[in-house]
Amino acid sequence: MGRSPARLVVDRKACAGHGICYATAPDLLGPDEQGDPVVLADPLPADRLAAGQTVVTVCPERALTLTEPSVHPSEEQSS
Numbered sequence: 001m002g003r004s005p006a007r008l009v010v011d012r013k014a015c016a017g018h019g020i021c022y023a024t025a026p027d028l029l030g031p032d033e034q035g036d037p038v039v040l041a042d043p044l045p046a047d048r049l050a051a052g053q054t055v056v057t058v059c060p061e062r063a064l065t066l067t068e069p070s071v072h073p074s075e076e077q078s079s
């Protein structure tokens, strides 16, 4: 219906790679060969929205963002 789905986004510059996120929600994120997180559930299923919000809060580096359908992309930072 024209609404963009919720998505988890990893800021690789902020990420420290210690894996709390994919240990917390292994169905949403998993490690790549270097141990860096890869988003597995993309877009985020509607019934996993709460889990997506939780995993954003457990990241101590604030490297995870959840884009929600109501958030406008104009708030993105360019650098």
Ligand code: SF4
Residues within 6 Å of the ligand: 010, 014, 015, 016, 017, 018, 019, 020, 021, 022, 036, 037, 058, 059, 060, 061, 062, 063, 064
């Ligand atoms: S918890 Fe945050 S900093 Fe740690 S691996 Fe996941 S995204 Fe990276």
